[in-house]
Structures are given as C-alpha cells and as structure tokens.
Amino acid sequence: MGKLILFVLAAILVYLFFKSSKRRSGPRGGAENPRERAPERMVVCAHCGVHLPESEAVRQAERFFCCDEHRRLGG
Numbered sequence: 001m002g003k004l005i006l007f008v009l010a011a012i013l014v015y016l017f018f019k020s021s022k023r024r025s026g027p028r029g030g031a032e033n034p035r036e037r038a039p040e041r042m043v044v045c046a047h048c049g050v051h052l053p054e055s056e057a058v059r060q061a062e063r064f065f066c067c068d069e070h071r072r073l074g075g
C-alpha cells in the first residue's frame with residue numbers, strides 16, 4: 001500500500017512540474033535563450049561594499065568600484 005501512495009505522489013509531482021514549466025515558457029512564446037538570460041556576474045565595490053553587475057562596475061586592475069568617485073577614493 002505504501003508503494004502505491006509513493007507512486008501517486010510522484011505522479012502528482014511530475015504533473016505539477018510539467019504544468020509550471022509550461023506556464024513559464026508559454027505566454028512569451030519562442031525558445032528562451034539561456035545565454036541572454038544568464039545572470040550577470042556580481043562584483044563588490046572595493047570602497048563601499050555595494051554589490052553591482054560587472055557591466056556597471058568601474059574596474060581598476062583586479063578591483064571593482066560602483067562609481068568613478070569610489071575608484072579614486074578607494075584605490
């Protein structure tokens with residue numbers, strides 16, 4: 001009897017999984033591009049410690065800063 005319950009639970013989980021995955025890619029249509037949607041690398045400002053995406057950070061050598069001012073101050 002226990003096995004039957006496990007089987008039913010597994011079936012429900014699979015059903016819910018497919019239902020939710022269908023919803024996600026449904027309305028927008030088309031295949032999602034995993035490369036485009038990949039989360040950007042986060043860096044920490046070496047001066048004030050704020051987290052920001054690497055593309056918005058000011059880089060100096062191996063260190064990152066949130067703005068040009070902090071780059072000058074925290075160098």
Ligand SMILES: [Zn+2]
Nearest residue numbers: 045048066070
């Ligand atoms: Zn900063």
